[in-house]
Amino acid sequence: MKLKELNEKTPFFVEGIDIDAPKDFVFKFISEYEKHGLWIEGLKEETHTDVEGVVGSTFTEKIKKYGMEDEYCGKVLAYEADKMYQIEIGDKWVDFKIEYDVEETSPEKTHLIQTAWTLKGTSLHKLFNFFNRQILHNQMEKLKAAVEDEYKKIK
Template sequence: MLITSQLEIQASKEVVFSYLEDNEKQKEWMTGLEGTEYLTEFDSTNPVGTKFKQRLKEGNRMQEYEGQVTEYNKNNRLSIQMNHPSFLIHISYKLKEISPNSSILYITEELTAKTVSGKIISILFRVFMKKGLEKQMKALKRSAEKQL
């Protein structure tokens, strides 16, 4: 299942990208994010291959998901892969500069079901997942634009 979205943000690519890569800033826009822990050495200049664990509060439960940085081009592109018990989730963020203080963020989220129940869940929750992504992107936009 593939979900795509794009959003114009009145902030530079550098500001927007800082909200994608900075663990503390992620908490401002990622719903339920409690924290990120690195499982392998983190190289801020080239984090591709870095493994991490994110703790997310989902309803009344705390969930932990392991992930890995799969692509990184400072201020331009960031891709990660998250491992959910029923899905493999690949998320890609790409930034395009419109002007020095305006950017477009393109988001692609691809879910690959690992189980039969995962396939059923992905079909049933497609609309919910798209709305969740849009909600997070609006929160990211608000956070980045307040930096101006």
């Protein structure tokens, strides 16, 4: 099946979660590759090429899900330190744009909003949105737990 341009304007996933850790700690946790294995389920390997200013940096992730290993390639589309991190990531079936927005609700609490859009996909991409939403939701829960655990260690 061939990927076709979709560039959907309406996100297929938007979810917010409160995390008991400071905003800069949460943002750093999301944007640093070294931490990804703590919250991206099935991540087996990640390589990256950083560029000055972060935007344009690229990465490759090997993820094992449902007994199969797949390779995802991506790049950083936008980066505002301690505020917003946006990536494009995809495999042979679909490409997504995912944005993480962090807001301080108190010095020790952060509200994280994750939004995802489909950029390219096969004709079956909408059938998989149910599974993709579930994967992203589970990632948010795992991210919250990992951030809070790591923050407790340094507190």
